[in-house]
Amino acid sequence: MTQYDQMFREEGNEQLEIAEQALLSYESHADIRYIEEAFRALHTFKGGAHIFALTNLGDFAHMIESVLDGIRHELLTDEPRIADKLLKYLDHLKKLMNDPELKDSQIQLKNNQLVKEIKALSSKISDAIKKSDQSKETALLEAFIEQEDEENISTYYLTIQPLIDIETGSGHPVFGILDDIQEMGDHKMKPAFKNDNSIVVRWDLYVACQATREDLEAQFMFIEDEVELTVHKIANFNLFNELGFEELLNVLDKTPTDQKLTELTGYVESLKETLVADSADSDTTGKGSKSGSIRVSTSKIDVLMNLVSELVTDQAGLKMMVSSSPDPQFEGLVENIERHIRQLRDIAFEMTLVPIDRLMGKFRRLVRDCSISINKEVNFKVTGENTELDKIYIDTLSDPIMHILRNCLDHGIESPEERSKKGKPAIGTISLDAYYSGAYVHIEISDDGRGLNIQSIQNKALELGLINENDKPSTSEIYELIFQPGFSTAQNVTNVSGRGVGMDVVKKNIEDIHGEINISSEAGKGTKFTIKVPLTLSIIDALLVKADHSHFVLPLQIVHKCYELRYDSLTDDFNKLLVLDNKQIPFIDLRTELSLDKTPVPEYCNAIVVKCRKMELAIITDEIIGEYQAVLKSVSEYYKHQEFVSGATILGDGSVALVLDADKLVEQKTN
């Protein structure tokens, strides 16, 4: 049918255009006729989509249709900007035309999000129906209730007895109907034949589906003078998920017809008793979960991670032993163990990671709702939603990010009129970009609004006594003032962003997980908040290096390149810059930086170029020992304020290696 696909695409688009035009007319002139027009166009579209097996298109169109139906019946009267929403759904439908299989994950995401949104609208409609006592709306009510509880499955027992001779393979419509019913859900059908030939005397059909008894009966409406039908609803859940049901059905095949129903009801009664017995999880009984994941308490994962880190340390010891007494068999064994531990470590680590995407639904919703409530139009752009972070971090970051987003919307983005005056697009933009940088994840939240007003921050700070009249704070110091408790320059307190409680809490939350938050801003152009949180918790792949007699560890993720060079080629000339591959790169020499001088300087040294914050820095060491799985241990308070150490690790021989905080080093050196 592919030759018609193109045709459908054209005609489908035409229908969508018609619906769009109708909705635009409705927006400017709320006449129900336009809704009817859009409804018809979508209905036609839906039919076509189903014919060409474009299920996603058809289903989505069906959902829009039900919203339109609600408007048509004046059940969605208080919904603001409904035409706007409907147009958004139509736009999505148009996009689906090019990707009906939802291959693009963006579209899929959007699809899921919109489906949720429409379902919320649908449930509003069904609430409205429930409130209104118009009995003539019952048909509509049924349609919506059915849609609302998708899990609402009942099990039916149907008997169909032909009143005329119906032979298998005769193409009688009853076969099509039975086919359709079996498509509805879990089922079992058993035909009985006359004298063992192909004439059917009776079908017993058990089916679990969402359809009502009336729906099932209506299926046979056009052959009701040719078959006799009985429909029994035997349970209001799916019996096919229950233990022993299918076995019971096998037994029933041999049971006399008149006793079948008694047997069935007896079985269901016995089930109900057990249901009552473990009513603790009565919400889920009878529905059977087929989820591919299990819930594990985080404390168990913590224990697991701990055990894995102990294993890693032990393994390092083992590796040292084997290098001192080479025994090929032993060596092979140790290598295997190392590989397995590495896999175990990775899996244990991954268990704690979730993509930041998980928060996006919440954020999108927040931006949308807020922008409506304060009458600002905002485009929310997200990149890097697949960036993974520790679950604990994700949970901790949710509130701070929401708070920042609210601030951007409320204080940052100007009103559409103000924006137009300034020559900016009337629709503001807030972007959230998440990306890995070194051993950290950066989350940048930026708006293209008015930017921070340095003067008013300063005035407010003076007023609050946070700074003195004579102070000459730098711009970044002024921005930092925002994080002081009780600070707010908002002229009017709105219900969207806070009353000055907040930014200090935001900072505290982020620092609690060893993260940082920074602000940069340009007057009239916008503000950017950068949140930086460590990616890893306890074990990292690292490069083990040596300077003088000390060992250091560098996260492997940030190591860009290693060079060998003569130690005497390092000079203080040129502002401590090194020329590597025709590029000037600032360097730090661990020996001089940390005053390590117990052993004479080597003739050759190693420059390890690390890349962080899109900048490069060469770290000079005596020797590169090799890759190493470092189990991070926190350092004592004394080291906490060091500028270059983020932790420590215990080497196989029990000695300690410091973990270099390359990010801080780079920051220090390049500023």
Add this chain to the structure above:
Amino acid sequence: MKTVLVVDDFASIRKAIVDTLKRHGFNTVEATDGKDALDTLRSSEATIDLVLSDYNMPVMNGFQLLQAVKSDDELKHYPVVLLTSEKANDKKMMAKKAGLDAWVEKPYKIDNLINLLNYTIEKSKKNDSV
């Protein structure tokens, strides 16, 4: 050979149905809405065995077409099958009362549709001869 009048305003769907029917040995005549279909039925030289119509169409929908056919003594012998994505039982019931011969929900299985059309045509022929 049996001839089916296929009524659908959506050309791609109409062509797809026509194509399917032809592959299964039917003759087809096409109409773009109920009004067009009525005109065809009234004027057609060709003998039409069955009307297969969409429900929602501009000008005259499938239900109106059904009513027009079944209330016209000249036309009421034509069996009418509605092929639709409508699901409401009350619409189905009304159509049955108006004399509809069969109701097929989109999406349909081709084999079942073909069987149903054959069956409906045979049955109406039998009734006519009685």
